[in-house]
Amino acid sequence: MFETNLIGLGLAVGSSAFIGSSFIIKKKGLQRAGASGSRASSGGYGYLQEPLWWIGMFTMVIGEFANFVAYMYAPAVLVTPLGALSIIVSAILAHFLLREKLRKLGILGCVLCIVGSTIIVLHAPGEHNISSVDQIWDLATQPAFLLYIASAVAVVLVLVLYCEPRYGQTNIMVYIGVCSIIGSVTVMSIKAVGIAIKLTLEGYSQVAHFQSWIFAMVSASCIITQLIYLNKLGLYTGFRHI
Incomplete structure (x- = not known):
């Protein structure tokens, strides 16, 4: 268990470095695209x-892949907090490459x-042994979790639909x-998909389980949505007033 957690830890840290760097590189690209066409924050897709x-x-794909593999080896409660390290990487690179001064509150x-992240990682609980994606599905269809998903959606x-058209630019x-x-x-x-892949590689194929494909479709939909709004966030016009 310790060795697998260590692998997951290393992958998560490496993932944060790649993802943090990708934010700065993409923002430079967004700035170039915005200088010659419609901005992503205004609904434009010239950055493509x-x-x-x-x-x-x-x-970012490299970082996300490393993060995905990390979920296969370590508990989500250990991997997820390490994603905060990408903020540190982005802040440092933005200070030097984008000339965005890191102020006292930013340093804090x-x-x-x-x-x-350190506190959570040091006190991360052990992960339950899961032998089938059906077990994850049973947990995902509990009333409390379904209520959370409905609330999130x-x-x-x-x-x-309401806030972005009115307040997205400000x-x-x-x-x-x-x-x-x-x-x-x-x-x-992603954690569910990672476990399904891990079990399949260990000889317990989860491909025939429809739950695996549902989790995969949910993951893909969420990732695409996040990418779209991260691009809009990258050229948020209110940054110049902060």
Whole structure:
């Protein structure tokens, strides 16, 4: 158990480094695309023709893949907090590459991310042994979890359909809210897919289980949604007033 957790820990840290770097690379690409066409925050997709944005996307894919594999080896409660390290990487690179000065509150936030992640990792509980994706499905269909999913979807719809058209350009919390809420569902679905793949590689094929494909579709939908709103967040016009 310790060895597998250590592998997951290493993958999660490496993932944070790649993902944190990708944010800066993609923002440079978004800035270039925004200078010559419609901005992503205004609904434009000109950044798809910017090579630098694709380099950042490739870097993110590597980081997300490492993060995905990390979920196969370590508990989600250990892997997920380490994602906060990508904030540290982004903040440092933004300071030097984007000339975005890191102020005292920003430094304090970075310190809190490190302290919080360390505390959670050191006190992470052990993971239950799961022998089939059916067990995960049973947990995912519990009334309390279904209520959470319904609430999350409802809040995201309100943010996307009502808040974004009215406040998206002036309130950063709209985009952060969408990414964060969807991210919570992404973590849970990715963990399920990771366990299904791990069991399959160990000789207990989960391919025939329809639950595996449902979790995979949920993961793909959540990831695509997050990418769209992360791009909008990357060129949030209110940053210049902060």
